[in-house]
Amino acid sequence: MKTFIKFFTLIYFTMHFIGSANAGDVKAGEKVFNKCKACHSIDEGGKNKLGPNLWNIVGAPIAAVEGYKYSKALKSYAEEAGNWNEENLTAWFKKPKDLVRKTKMIFPGLKKADDITNLLSYLKANGK
Template sequence: MADRAAHNRRTVALAAVFWMCAAPSFAQSGDIEAGRDVFQRCSGCHQVGQGARNGIGPHLNGLFGRAAAGLEDFRYSKSFQRAGAGGLEWHAETLDVFLENPRAMTSGTRMSFPGVKDETDRANLIAYLRTFSDNPANIPEADPTARARDHDLDPAILALVGDPEYGEYLSGECTTCHQAAGGDDGIPSIVLWPEEDFVVALHAYKNKQRAHPVMQMIAGRLSDEEIAALAAYFGNLEE
């Protein structure tokens, strides 16, 4: 029997071991400019800097010293809520372990990201994120790194109000691959996205601006109303 619970316990235990072994040497050694480049991998979902707000992922201003799942206005996965309640706080050391393999630390995270495997890249990224934190308070006034995704979608499409009941029916076509509970085992999580991000992403597949044959095919026959319905449904799922 596939015993997922036991498996999760194993990976959590493993993460704890990693954590204890993680050498703190990188903490001061990262290159902030190089970290800005590494952050491009994150910026599809996370914003940081002046004007940053929550999107698919939480904004990352003031991250250092923040408890995991610590923003009140972001809907975190249960996995992260548990980690936060269990005392996980973001510092260079914890970020380093998390970023190496996110799902090893929080198995149920919706963060669809395999991790930053290169140690130097991680140190650079952490140094960069550190500049947006109150503590230490060396924060330059920086431009927002991540802006709303570039798109040329008709505002009328974005203004459509989706029917979540129809979205629930249509979601059956998605949940064969994308888990309704938000887990990511090789296929990204699509739950609790801001509706606009969801609509922009599906139209990008529909218009073949994003490359993935399955998604181009599935989105290709969804109408504007159907995309809005799916965005409304997945954007407001109860966990």
């Protein structure tokens, strides 16, 4: 019985550590977002700029921020992909034109995996 308890305790803490390692740092994500601020706002009810407001973007329908004129390419991608999620946002942050070839977004992408994870955490924290 002691071996059983030790085994499951080890599994629990291992899984907890792995989950923590994959979680991003919101503060670090805010710093990464500084690269996005020239084109995007992230305030609830904030205005669209050159790019759409990103408040509550995680889980939101793609190409659906009110008042923003999206490219045909992103609208087409939205029809097949539906909503922004961790998987497609990660691909988007890595290199937008690899996800949607004819997007009008000119940002080349983030190179560091930690920056992508942290930005995703920051965006999640700035939503409902």
